Amino acid sequence: MSRLLRQILLWGSGGLSILITSCEDVVNVNLAPSRPQLVIDAFIANQNAPQTIRLTTTVPYFNTTPPGVQGADVIVENLTQNRRFVFVDTRQNGEYRWQPAGNEKLGNIGDDFRLTVRHQGFTYTAACRLNRTTKIDSIVYEFRQRPNFGDNKEGYYAQFYGTDLPGQDDFYWIRAYKNGRLITKPNLINYAFNAVRGGSGAGSDGFVFIPPIRTRITDPQDPYQEGDEVRVEIWSIDKPTYLFLEQAENQINNGGLFARPLENTRTNILSPANAPLPALGWFCVSEVSAAVEKIQPKKR
Numbered sequence: 001m002s003r004l005l006r007q008i009l010l011w012g013s014g015g016l017s018i019l020i021t022s023c024e025d026v027v028n029v030n031l032a033p034s035r036p037q038l039v040i041d042a043f044i045a046n047q048n049a050p051q052t053i054r055l056t057t058t059v060p061y062f063n064t065t066p067p068g069v070q071g072a073d074v075i076v077e078n079l080t081q082n083r084r085f086v087f088v089d090t091r092q093n094g095e096y097r098w099q100p101a102g103n104e105k106l107g108n109i110g111d112d113f114r115l116t117v118r119h120q121g122f123t124y125t126a127a128c129r130l131n132r133t134t135k136i137d138s139i140v141y142e143f144r145q146r147p148n149f150g151d152n153k154e155g156y157y158a159q160f161y162g163t164d165l166p167g168q169d170d171f172y173w174i175r176a177y178k179n180g181r182l183i184t185k186p187n188l189i190n191y192a193f194n195a196v197r198g199g200s201g202a203g204s205d206g207f208v209f210i211p212p213i214r215t216r217i218t219d220p221q222d223p224y225q226e227g228d229e230v231r232v233e234i235w236s237i238d239k240p241t242y243l244f245l246e247q248a249e250n251q252i253n254n255g256g257l258f259a260r261p262l263e264n265t266r267t268n269i270l271s272p273a274n275a276p277l278p279a280l281g282w283f284c285v286s287e288v289s290a291a292v293e294k295i296q297p298k299k300r
Contacts, residue, residue, distance in 0.1 A: 068094020
């Protein structure tokens with residue numbers, strides 16, 4: 001998620017120079033650089049595995065490597081169970097990690113959590129609830145020798161099948177991995193409201209996930225090949241996180257003649273009133289389900 005945050009948050013860091021051309025005139029617009037802002041990337045999973053919260057600062061537009069923030073105190077509290085988890089920057093690179101002991105996990109579905117980050121005398125907080133997720137029934141794939149759309153490449157195109165849990169509105173973030181590497185292209189950001197995307201989700205409670213949700217696990221510019229491993233995860237999120245991902249997708253993929261005006265990306269990080277600049281980023285604790293499939297040769 002840190003790459004996604006970098007893409008949408010560096011807009012607010014200044015240093016953007018726009019070149020506009022016409023038949024006669026060239027206009028250069030230079031924006032004065034703004035002060036760096038703290039970015040908190042705190043998407044973590046309720047799994048028996050190390051979890052990482054990344055602290056960085058915003059950077060000028062053409063600088064794509066934001067520096068890590070060191071020397072902060074990072075704590076996640078399970079308010080329901082009165083438990084406290086300390087995240088430590090052992091590598092001194094701004095990646096604060098919690099290492100579970102034994103079979104330890106952060107909590108149970110329905111538990112409430114609070115994030116506290118103390119940095120340079122200021123305390124930043126955020127809150128969320130651990131929601132349920134649904135299971136992945138299967139991952140299927142087919143070989144496409146001559147894809148029909150644009151410059152899509154030849155290879156195996158995968159999709160997953162799963163069903164939204166019935167009885168209430170649920171929100172999901174679907175993440176796909178190729179050979180253990182997260183697919184992070186902006187046009188493949190994948191999320192769902194019940195079984196669909198958008199405002200119609202209220203009418204799809206308990207349905208099977210529809211395309212393009214289930215098909216958005218393949219990068220058509222780099223489809224799977226024989227022997228590749230496909231991993232799909234469904235992370236539970238809440239409605240504010242769903243709206244954050246929706247806004248992030250719109251901002252990152254914004255462009256063209258009818259592009260919408262840029263806007264500040266939402267955050268659920270609460271900054272102290274006397275902080276020089278508010279923090280950016282997001283905090284979410286997710287329940288995760290996963291499935292893995294290996295691409296096997298098939299007759300074509």
